[in-house]
Amino acid sequence: MRAETPEMLMWQQREFSLQARPRGFHLVTDEVTAKLPELRSCRVGLLHLWLLHTSASLTINENADPAVRRDFERFFNRLAPQADGSHADSGYEHNDEGPDDLPAHFKASVLGCQLILPITAGQLALGTWQGIYLGEHRDCGGPRRVLATLQGEPL
Numbered sequence: 100m101r102a103e104t105p106e107m108l109m110w111q112q113r114e115f116s117l118q119a120r121p122r123g124f125h126l127v128t129d130e131v132t133a134k135l136p137e138l139r140s141c142r143v144g145l146l147h148l149w150l151l152h153t154s155a156s157l158t159i160n161e162n163a164d165p166a167v168r169r170d171f172e173r174f175f176n177r178l179a180p181q182a183d184g185s186h187a188d189s190g191y192e193h194n195d196e197g198p199d200d201l202p203a204h205f206k207a208s209v210l211g212c213q214l215i216l217p218i219t220a221g222q223l224a225l226g227t228w229q230g231i232y233l234g235e236h237r238d239c240g241g242p243r244r245v246l247a248t249l250q251g252e253p254l
Contacts, residue, residue, distance in 0.1 A: 144251015162230025
């Protein structure tokens with residue numbers, strides 16, 4: 100390890116949007132890295148991703164078998180089920196934006212809205228079977244905004 104000096108470190112921050120997706124879990128690793136070409140200029144560092152929403156989430160999980168994403172959706176729908184929209188039916192008081200509103204907030208709180216990822220030699224240092232998931236917990240969530248902060252040592 101070599102000693103870092105302030106002039107050796109780079110900090111960059113950018114906001115970008117992920118395309119709108121239907122409710123479910125979506126592998127977005129390639130979309131995220133395409134939006135952040137500055138990753139390629141980082142020898143070693145950290146990428147912090149902050150999702151600017153309360154009804155969607157970010158997580159890391161298996162990137163190979165699409166059944167994992169479908170099983171995630173089934174699990175979280177059992178954990179925080181959506182009712183028909185009436186307060187009495189769901190037992191939830193907050194449904195200002197529809198019956199999927201509060202269940203979406205529950206799912207987002209359980210999974211979280213941020214990731215910190217290592218960067219090595221200009222790439223995310225993910226394991227062989229790891230990928231970045233966007234958990235879209237609304238029926239019609241729309242594009243999702245992400246604030247990315249990159250800190251590291253340039254190549």
